[in-house]
Amino acid sequence: MYLFGLHILDALIIIAYFLILILIGVVVARRIKNQEDFLMGGRRIGTWLQTFMNFGMATGSDVPVGASRETFRMGMAGIWVHLFTLFATPFYWITTVWQRRLRISSMAEVFRLRYESRPLESLYALIGIFYLIANISLAMITLQKTVQVVMPKQEHALTVEEKSYIRNFARMDELRTMAKTRSLNSVEKQEYESLQALNSQGKVQSSVSVINPTFLLLSLSIIVLFYTVAGGIIAAAITDAFQGMLLIVLSFLLLPFGLVRIGGFSGLHKAVPESFFNLFGTLATSEYPWxxxxxxxxxxxxxxxSAPQNPQVMGSARDEEASRLGRINGNMMKRFAIILWGFTGLIGFALYQNAVSDPDMIWGYMSRQLLGPGLIGLMIVCLLAALQSTVSALLVSASAMFSKTIYEPLRPGRPQKELVLVNRMVTVIVLVVSVLITLYFQDFLRVFKFMLSIGLVFGPPFWIAILWRRATSKAVWAAILYSALVTVLLGNFGADLAGFAKSGYFCRMTDEKTALVKAGANQKDVDEGRALAVGQVLEKAIRIERRGIFFEEIVRQIAHDPHSPLIGRGRFRVSLIFPALLGVKLDHLGVGDLNALGFYLDILIPFLIIFLVSLFTRRNSREGLDQFYGRLQTPVRGSPEEDAVEMERTRANPMRFKQSKIFPNSNFELLKPTRRDAVGFVAIWAIVTLVILFLYLLTQIGK
Incomplete structure (x- = not known):
């Protein structure tokens, strides 16, 4: 018996999961007495809930699917699309203290408190809400694709048009395989470009789902809205604890079935090119060099x-220790899970490299092929948990920014009941907008890079706010305007401007290259005399196609016409103009080189703007600066009531912790590390080393 394309056992598991979430929302709703309870949980959340809230917050459904997608595409080097945060984790031991000591409900408040600017605060709130919407959409895109693959239409139910989509996939995959070993002739190249154009329109698919994407997203939204609107951040924390257990199950679920199917670790090494086990790939072929x-x-x-959700996650902890330990524990759990998810993608490549057109769909395809009734339902529930554990906290953060930064200044002194109602209404609006964007954009990487670009607008001003007293409001405005124009607007929408997208200068491409990689021989190699047996290690020539320098993709304006002019598509790397003008030969670089250079410039230039403009503009008031840095230097003590007493003492004497600075009489606000700071920092680096060792050993088993 089937329901919505699922076995009845799978459907019952999903229904039971939804009922548990609804029950949590009903129970927690009774504890919400005021806005502080809704947004911050009364700042009483302990280490255990903080651990799972950080784990859930950091692990949207885009993470397991994204990690497996990139290892499916690039081998283990692709795992860094999410595992790069491993090397940032030791710094969380220090920065989490800042987050808790800020004692704010909305990250936008930092820009009012430090730079004494209401307009900056409001601008952060507006951009921050867009950042959160992009983050929610990111998780929804991957979940939608994965669940759709798990719930396919039977062949007899396909329409004529849907059958053509599947035929298009088979032909496109055939041409793509041919292009890896030789140049396509003009007819094949024209056909391949036509199929690429159809693929961007959603008309190339390995399978067609029985479930409507709009129905799927609306169903999920109703559930997550129910418990978030009812219980706020407390409901998010409690559901994260429950859903965190499911995420741990998700980490292991596909691995044993995939390894058995491929013949264990030794079978995996025979079926996958040896270069796929290189942690950073080869410099010639990898998109993720070190x-x-x-x-x-x-x-x-x-x-x-500087992310908008930080006050709701780290700021809701009962003290600095709970915030610190919760963040480190939760994020380290995620790092180990990412390794297992990435390894799942590698197994997926070995088994289904010729059966999946869209790498985003590999997780769903593996679930459908490897899992039986009951386990598929468990897999879907785990992915739903990954989505909803992230979305609930993001929704509360968005409502906090709107109410604290926009609504309350316009309508001061409103009763708590009204403020909680406003927060609940905003969560509904933000989720509706996120669903609409998800239905329009289906490109995971484009949304991911859009989200990062938004974060880069306020990231440098936040760090400067914490560390350098001399930074001025005018300098921050200059840096924000630069990043908003270059990194966000032109970076994400430059391809829509004909003057840039059709420019011969900006449509330049990298040189075509050929790289030798080691790979196990397949049956075709044996049949054609290149190997004596399947699995024998061979050196194979891999052709590296030309790629856009300034634009991610360069295609023909008319897909069917090989003589049509070129046009840029995807992200526009505007900052690469600067090294190009200085004579750097960008056409000799690879994709990883271009991406790295673009990121370094996007980071460095805003910092330089703030430093230089600050030296020639008037600094903020001494009283405002003393109060802000006095707040950051005041440890969080005891209950919220006891901490309020400490803050009153700081407001009366903001310089009382001046000697805790490394340079007490300078403009640099670096605090002296305590013994616990130093020991924790070193210990976490030791754990990072163990994680890398675990990753390396995993790639060597069966070699």
């Missing part, structure tokens, strides 16, 4: 520390 990973680490630190 210096690109370093750029991702820097971007991650800058973006994630």
């Amino acid at each position: 210096y690109y990973v370093v750029s991702l680490v820097l971007v991650g630190l800058i973006v994630f520390e």
Whole structure:
């Protein structure tokens, strides 16, 4: 018996999961007495709930699917699309203290308190809400694709048009395989470009789902809205604890079935090119060389520390210790899980490299092929848990920014009942907008990069706010305007401007290259005399196609016409104009090189703007600066009531912790590390080393 394309056992598991979430929302709703309870949980959340809230918050459904997608595409080097945050984790031991000591409900408040600017606060709130919407959409895109693959239409139910989509996939995959070993002739190239154009329109699919994507997203939205609107951040924390257990199950679920099917670890090494086990790929073929990973680490630190959701996650902890331990524990759990998810993608490549057109769908395809009734339902529930554990906290953060930054200044002194109602209404609106965007955009990487670009607008001003007293409001405005124009607007929408997209200068491409990689021989190699047996290690020539320098993709304006002019598509790397003008030969670089260089410039230039403009503009008031840095230097003590007494003492004497600075009489606000700071920092680096060792050993088993 089937329901919505699922075995009845799978459907019952999903229904039971939804009922548990609804029950949590009903129970927790009784504890919400005021806005502080709804947004911050009364700042009483302990280490255990903080651990799972951080784990759930950091692990949307895009993470397991994204990690497996990139290892399916690039081998284990692709795992760095999410595992790059591993190297940022030790710094969380220090920065989490800042987050808790800020004592704010909305990250936008930092810009009012430090830069004494209501307009900056409001601008952060508006951009921050867009950032959260992009984050929610990111998780929804991957979940939608994965669940759709798990719930396919039977062949007899396919329409004529849907059958053509599947035929298109088979032909496109055949041409793509041919292009890896030789140049396509003009007819094949024209056909391939036509199929690429159809693929961007959603008309190339390995399977067609029985479930409507709009129905799927609306169903999920109703559930997550129910418990979030009812219980706020407390409901998010409690459901995260429940859903965190499911995420741990998700980490292991596909691995044993996939390994058995492929013949264990030794069978995996025979079926996958040896270069796929290189942690950073080869410099010739990898899109994730080590210096690109370093750029991702820097971007991650800058973006994630200024992220809008931080007050609801770290700021809701009962004290600094609970906030610190919860963040480290939750994020380390995620790092180990990412390795297992990435390894799942590698197994997927070995088994189904010729059966999946869209790498985003590999997780769903593996679930359908490897799992039986009951287990498929469990898999879907785990992915739903990954989505909803992230979305609930993001919705509360969006409502906090609107109410604290926009609504309350316009309508001061409103009763708590009204403020909680406003927060609940905003969560509904934000989720509706996120669903609409998800239905329009289906490109995971484009949304991911859009989200990072938004974060880069306010990341540098946040870090400067914490560390340098001399930074001025005018300098921050200059940096924000630069990043908003270059990194966000032109970076994401430059392809829509004909003057850039059709420019011969910006449509330049990298040189075509050929790289030798080691790979196990397949049956075709044996049949054609290149190997004596399947699995024998051979050196194979891999052709590296030309790629866009300034634009991610360069295609023909008319897909069917090989003589049509070129046009840029995808992200526009505007900042690469600067090295190009200085004479750097960008056409000799690879994709990883171009991405890394673009990220370094996107990070560095805003910092330079703030430093230079600050030196020539008037600094903020001494009283405002003393109060802000006095707040950051005041440890969080005891209950909220006891901490309020400590803050009153700081407001009366904001310089009382001046000697805790490394340079007490300078403009640099670096605090002296305590013994616990130093020991924790070193210990976490030791754990990072163990994680990397675990990853390396995993790639060597069966070699």
